[in-house]
Amino acid sequence: MADLRVREFGLEFANPVVVSSGPTGFGPILAETVDMRRIGAFTCKTVTRKKREGNPPPRLVDCGYGIIASIGLQNPGIEEFVRETLPSADAFGTRLIVSIAGFCLEDFAQMASLLETVHGFDILELNLSCPNVESGLMNPSEDPRCAGSIVAEVKKHFASRPVTVKLSPESLPQDTFIRSCESSGADGFTLFNAYHGARFDINTGRPFLRRTEGAYSSPALKPIVLKKIRDARHVTDRPIIATGGASTAEDILEFILAGASLVGFGLVGMIDPEALEELPLHLERCLEARGFVSLDEYCRYLRRTAEHGR
């Protein structure tokens, strides 16, 4: 069997498959169907300082090639999360990423301080890109300096484990955002959250979603995200969890070739947990069919070939 292990963020992952934050919630329901030890890492749904009810329905609208979701960060708040949710996620037996979002620096500082004292997870993800909440006091997805100041504040209070920053694909210029976060201490990046999307009812003239817009997730976005990962790789050498449009084992290889260190899967886990679980197995077969004994060997070989061919 091909060796899929990856070393990033100073940690070893069993394979490069990362379940992205949100579509599969906090994990216990997914763990009923999926052997979580077969996944490289699981990211918990984003939590905020206070409990949030989330948006009124409809929260979902289908688009054929994908779906627009407007959940509005429904979550129990950081304290209940740490007390009730995190202990059960710790038992998944895979790398665990905790995701947080805030409405002001103080929110981030408080949550980071609390998480610093808590065991049972490996990486902290800062969701600076949720498209689905009413505007808060800060808008880090529009202001690179604001994004940087959040990272710096979190790093002041949270030093025990790596911090990855999840950006919006619409946070432009992308290189300025990445540099601002990196110089503020980001250990890596989760690129990207979903694009904004909307759909309208041609019979009533009204938007389908109660909040009009939401996060559009679709395998059709893959080439756009691939290109942006390539661009990001030119700007940073920190780990990148490439997220957006991946759905197959072949996609993992393609994202890695574009510059990803690990690959995030959102939609797939939500609509087909079995397919998610099989990704590492298919990846092994993909590599073996091409005559490689490890993912590492494949990456080194293809990068060398690509450089020679240029």
Added chain:
Amino acid sequence: MESVTRSESKSMALVSVGHSGKAAPGQFYMIKCGDFPVVPRPYSVFYEDLAGGTTTFLIKARGLQTSQLVEMKPGDVLKIRGPLGSPFPSLVNAVLVAGGCGFAPLHFYARQYGYSSFFLGTETYEELAFLCLFDDLKETHGDNMVTDLFMESPVDGPLIACGPSRMLRTLSETDRKDPVYVSLESRMACGTGMCLGCPAKMKDGTILLVCKDGPVFSGRDVDWEWLT
């Protein structure tokens, strides 16, 4: 897929698959056919033949997936996940009220537990003719609302209803002493309570999920203002 029976103009079909998952009336499956649309959709069980090992769904063609489903042929492959969600309670002398495809879970209920009265409203006469599977069905179609039919000749007894939200709300808010159970409709993605995409708020403020905590709820507990 084992067999398909279509209505005259193919606006509705009964689609049977070679699978039995010990579903109870009110439960549903997430179904995907081929690669498109990417996200599966929920369908209530119309009937499960445990002995024959088949599960049947009632499909009304109206969009990307349902228009494919009504055209399926025996041998075509569907990906199904379920049974999911909570079933209807089994009651003595229940009054059933169905709107359109809402007939599916109530048909299963009626075959399993019986009923005292069964009301059905459909959009067209063709659909009514297709679904007229019980001799004593009280039926209406087109602009005549099934809720009006029910109000004209109200019957006592616990009520079980499935159909459009407006219909369920009207029935839940009528002044009757007996309990009202409704199967809520909602857009879904995961169907198992992970994505938080299908919320329903209760009058006490709690947010529940239609796929996991429902689709069957006590109609009097639902905060209809928030939902509709």
